[in-house]
Amino acid sequence: MEESNQNVKVVIPEKKSFSKEWASDQKAFKGVPWGKAMMWIFLVSDTFVFSIFLISYMTVRFSTKSEWPNPSEVFGLHVGHYNVPLLLIAIMTFILITSSGTMALAVKYGYEKNRKMCGYLMLATAVFGASFVGMQAFEWTKLIMEGVRPWENPFGAPQFGSIFFMITGFHGTHVTIGVIFLVIMTRKVFRGDFDTGKRGFFTSQKSNYEAIEIMGLYWHFVDLVWVFIFAFFYLW
Amino acid sequence: MAEGTQQHPLKIYFFVWTLLFVLSAFSYWVDWYGFESFTRWGLIMLFMILKAGFICAIFMHLYWERLPIIAAILLPCSAILVFVFIMWHESYWTLIVRRIYFAITGS
Numbered sequence: 423m424e425e426s427n428q429n430v431k432v433v434i435p436e437k438k439s440f441s442k443e444w445a446s447d448q449k450a451f452k453g454v455p456w457g458k459a460m461m462w463i464f465l466v467s468d469t470f471v472f473s474i475f476l477i478s479y480m481t482v483r484f485s486t487k488s489e490w491p492n493p494s495e496v497f498g499l500h501v502g503h504y505n506v507p508l509l510l511i512a513i514m515t516f517i518l519i520t521s522s523g524t525m526a527l528a529v530k531y532g533y534e535k536n537r538k539m540c541g542y543l544m545l546a547t548a549v550f551g552a553s554f555v556g557m558q559a560f561e562w563t564k565l566i567m568e569g570v571r572p573w574e575n576p577f578g579a580p581q582f583g584s585i586f587f588m589i590t591g592f593h594g595t596h597v598t599i600g601v602i603f604l605v606i607m608t609r610k611v612f613r614g615d616f617d618t619g620k621r622g623f624f625t626s627q628k629s630n631y632e633a634i635e636i637m638g639l640y641w642h643f644v645d646l647v648w649v650f651i652f653a654f655f656y657l658w
Numbered sequence: 659m660a661e662g663t664q665q666h667p668l669k670i671y672f673f674v675w676t677l678l679f680v681l682s683a684f685s686y687w688v689d690w691y692g693f694e695s696f697t698r699w700g701l702i703m704l705f706m707i708l709k710a711g712f713i714c715a716i717f718m719h720l721y722w723e724r725l726p727i728i729a730a731i732l733l734p735c736s737a738i739l740v741f742v743f744i745m746w747h748e749s750y751w752t753l754i755v756r757r758i759y760f761a762i763t764g765s
Contacts, residue, residue, distance in 0.1 A: 443726035450726040462731055473738040477745050484749035487756055494689055512686045519682060523675035526717045533665055635719070642717045646710055652682075653706035657689050658699070 461636045465643045468596075472647050475589050476654055482581040491577030493656050497561070511656050514557050515648065518597075521550030522645040525638050532616070532634035540634060541611040547641065548604035551597055558594045562587075589651055596644050607637050666722070674716045681705045681712075 444450055451459045483490055494507035501509065528543035565586070569576045572584040610616065610629065619628040685705040688698060715721040720728055 440725050440729065443724070444729075450730045452724075452726075454727060462727075466731055466734055469735055470738070473735075473741070477738075477742055480742070481745045481749040481752075484746070485752035485756065487753070487760065508686065508689055512682075515682050515686070516679065519675070519678045522678070522713065522717060523671065526671050526675070527668075530666065530668065530671060639718055642713055645717075646713050649706055649709045649713065653685065653702050657685060657702045 455630075455632050455636075457632060457636050458639070461639050465639060468643065472592070472650070475592060476650060479585045479589060479655065482585060483579075486579045486581055488579040490579050491575065491582050493658075496565070496577055497656060508656060510557060510561055511652065514554055514561075515652050517550050517554050517557070518645050518648050521547045521554070522642055524550065525641045529635050529638040532611075532631040535617065535631065537611060537614060537617060540631075541608055544604055544608040544611055544634070544637075548601050548608060551601040551604060551641075555594055555597050555601065558590060558597075562590075586655070589655060593644070593647055593651060596647070600641050600644050603637060604641070607634065670716060674712050677712060678709055681709045685709075 442448060443452070495505075497509075497511050498505050498507045499509040500506075524543045524546045528540050528547060531539040531543060570583045570586070572587055574580045575583045611634070613620075615629040616631045616633065619630070621628055682705075685702060688701045688705070693701060720731070
């Protein structure tokens with residue numbers, strides 16, 4: 423009868439059915455670190471923001487009477503005597519995928535508490551991300567020099583410019599913010615914050631390699647958005 | 659799967675990584691080859707969905723999460739499809755009105 427409370431274990435029911443886990447006495451986000459749950463909620467909301475941009479692009483493109491500019495030609499690059507369609511965009515896509523791969527491996531090594539590998543892979547991700555932003559800056563410069571403005575462009579439907587600058591600009595902002603946080607996280611990894619459990623500057627919570635996975639979620643999301651932009655805006 | 663730990667073999671990451679490269683190359687090839695209309699859109703959509711699926715499932719670890727969490731993340735996103743459907747019709751309506759208006763005014 424006089425058993426101590428310490429022996430009482432909170433039993434998390436395993437493999438409950440979907441409806442039972444969502445029922446009033448249960449939690450859907452059970453056992454998920456709060457930071458990860460918050461990041462997922464942010465990402466879902468960000469999904470809505472990007473999808474509204476892409477939907478507005480669809481609406482504008484379908485309802486315009488003028489010819490939509492051909493992205494293959496607009497974003498083509500001259501290499502020697504050849505005009506290679508979408509070359510820069512293809513390179514940017516491959517760079518972003520590469521960075522996504524290095525990020526996934528960084529998360530893996532983070533969970534294995536392999537500080538050095540995790541740090542180097544995070545650094546590589548940041549470098550790839552920064553080069554992506556650099557190429558985007560080059561692309562913007564090229565198009566602005568050719569006379570593309572949010573209200574007009576020499577290739578066709580005037581809405582093209584506003585959609586281009588809005589969507590790629592918003593995505594580029596996400597990548598830039600991601601790179602800044604990757605650099606901050608890389609420093610934390612190399613300093614060993616996640617091994618010693620050093621308390622965070624803002625949150626004063628103990629650092630944990632979970633932070634790397636949360637960072638990874640954000641970075642993969644940026645890559646995920648690019649998949650949709652690449653398909654709908656550049657290839658369609 | 660095991661909660662709190664996310665330890666997966668290196669192989670699966672490299673597999674998905676390679677797959678993403680190949681799928682991206684395929685999407686680029688669709689443009690390079692110059693497919694038109696439904697073949698083009700179908701292929702672009704196919705490669706896009708495959709890429710998005712693999713990124714979500716493996717890189718973002720969604721495949722190893724519990725079903726209630728997966729549902730909490732993916733179900734709200736289905737509302738987007740409803741919005742796409744609405745705006746798709748809206749845009750065609752706008753186009754029709756524009757065509758009629760420009761035909762009458764002769765501009």
